[in-house]
Amino acid sequence: MFWRLFLTFWIAIFSLTSMAIAKPVEVVATIKPIHSFLSALMKGAGEPILLMKDVTPYDYSPSPEDQALLKRADLVVWMGPELEKSVAEILTPEIKDYEMLSDTEFKVLPDRKIDNLRDPYMWLDVRNAEVFLDSLYEKIVTLDPKNEKIFKKNRNTLKYKITALDRKFEFGFRGIAAGISWMYHDTHQYFEQSYAFKSLGFLSEHPSENAQTANIFKMRAALNNFDKICFFVEEGLSQKNMSLAINKEQVQVGTLKSFGLSLPAGPDLYVDMMQYNYDTIANCYASIGAKYRGAKPLNKIAQ
Incomplete structure (x- = not known):
């Protein structure tokens, strides 16, 4: 009996120790x-x-x-x-x-x-x-x-x-679909398809590359058709030769944070990052006179 209790005791200790480590x-x-x-x-x-x-x-x-x-x-x-x-x-x-x-x-x-x-x-x-x-x-x-x-x-x-x-985003961005913009990098194809956000063109051919000379000339030519436009760059990606493409009086520049580089890492980053990008685009469009309609109230969703 004693040895059975003794063995049971040590098995229990071993199990707890294994769990702890x-x-x-x-x-x-x-x-x-x-x-x-x-x-x-x-x-x-x-x-x-x-x-x-x-x-x-x-x-x-x-x-x-x-x-x-x-x-x-x-x-x-x-x-x-x-x-x-x-x-x-x-x-x-x-x-x-x-x-x-x-x-x-x-x-x-x-x-x-x-x-x-x-x-x-x-x-x-x-x-x-x-x-x-x-x-x-x-x-x-x-x-x-x-x-x-x-x-x-x-x-x-x-x-x-x-x-x-x-x-x-759905109800907000559909109200500002008329906003005019260019981007340095083509990073927002998914966002465009979901929320009617449109960009007229891109300076680089790939997010890892610098602006192409031909694209700089295209953007400068496009500026002749608009009083004001928004131009979006990505935090952490190249912005080389950006000044050659934009007229500061005509172009409002916004910086997106799609990698969240300057935001604290953790569980809140994704929501904070997407909200930041949303606000950056919405505020830029508002500054050039694009009409913005606020989001509808969200009905509570069962968790």
Whole structure:
């Protein structure tokens, strides 16, 4: 009897110790918007690791420590080679990765300039973001099933916030579709399709490149047709030779933060980033006289 109790006691101690030192789930996100989704989902049960901390994928170069991190991670979430080329180059078969651009559940658009490439900026479609949540939720639950209830509650909370954004953008941007703009980089194809935001052209042929001389001349010629226009640049991406294309009295410049570089990383970044971009575009259009209609009230959605 004594030995049975003694054995039971030590089995219990061993089990508790094993639980205490159990390896936490390691999930790596390449860019801040993906990291934000994962941070919101895992809140209260873990924290994802951000790979690219204040740099765009076009300027990122993986360190030996980063490569070791990817190899030991339980899951690496990235968009795809069109965006994180440097990550694609170091992926090996033993790395457990989830390439979001290859998920057929998402709306994936072709690149408007380069044949056979996908446009990787799909997180800028808020409706895509809602589907992201479900897919990421399923993967996190598979890795850490004991915290499923926490993940589910977090998913529903963020989904409500994203649905609110969608309603606001839909009713707001349809009212300012007449706004005239150019962009330095073609990053908002998804946003355009969802919310009637239109751009007349782009200075660069690809977000990783500088302005093309021919496109600078096209924009300068286009300015002759309008009293005022908006011109949008992306934080962290090249703005070289921008001054050659714009007349400061005629052009209102707005800076978008689609990578969230200067915003605090974490669960609130995605909503804050999208709201910031929305406000930047809306305020610029208002400054040039485009008519803006506010968003309709959002009816409460059951969580």
